[in-house]
Amino acid sequence: SAVFGTEIWPAAEYGRTMYTIRQRIGPLLMRMQKRYGKIETGGEFTEKEIIRAERNSGVVSSKVREIQMQNYLRKKELKERRENDLREGLRLYKNAKYEEALEKFESVLGTKPEPDEAAVASYNVACCYSKLNQVYMFVHFTNCMCCI
Secondary structure (H helix, E strand, O other), X not given: OXXXXXXXXXXXXXXXXXXXXXXXXXXXXXXXOOOOOOOOOOOOOOHHHHHHHHHHHOOOOHHHHHXXXXXXXXXXXXXXXXXXXXXXXXXXXXXXXXXXXXXXXXXXXXXXXXXXXXXXXHHHHHHHHHHOOOOOOOOOOOOOHHHO
């Protein structure tokens, strides 16, 4: 047909194939090719493998939705924890508890923060080290306005 031609689409593109078949009006002739590939048996699938397999199939099951919701809630919880640590660190810094504030700011940096969170935490880590009369080496890799 004009949509498919004579090419054989790989199984990894099953979702695209199924979408195209659903859009087809009229009769459809399918030719399958067996490749005798390796079949892995046993073992549990990882979350990424489950999601990839279902994305390729064109169907999203409740298992994938559950995994996506867990990942979303986990990220949301981490963000809230980072925000709380930043607020607590600022409160401790204001009360001249620099070592405790330093722990809070460094815990933010250890949890893959957003760029704005990382900037605030890094700046305040440097301020804490300054107040503690310690040298802090901060390497700046981004192209921000202060580096231009």
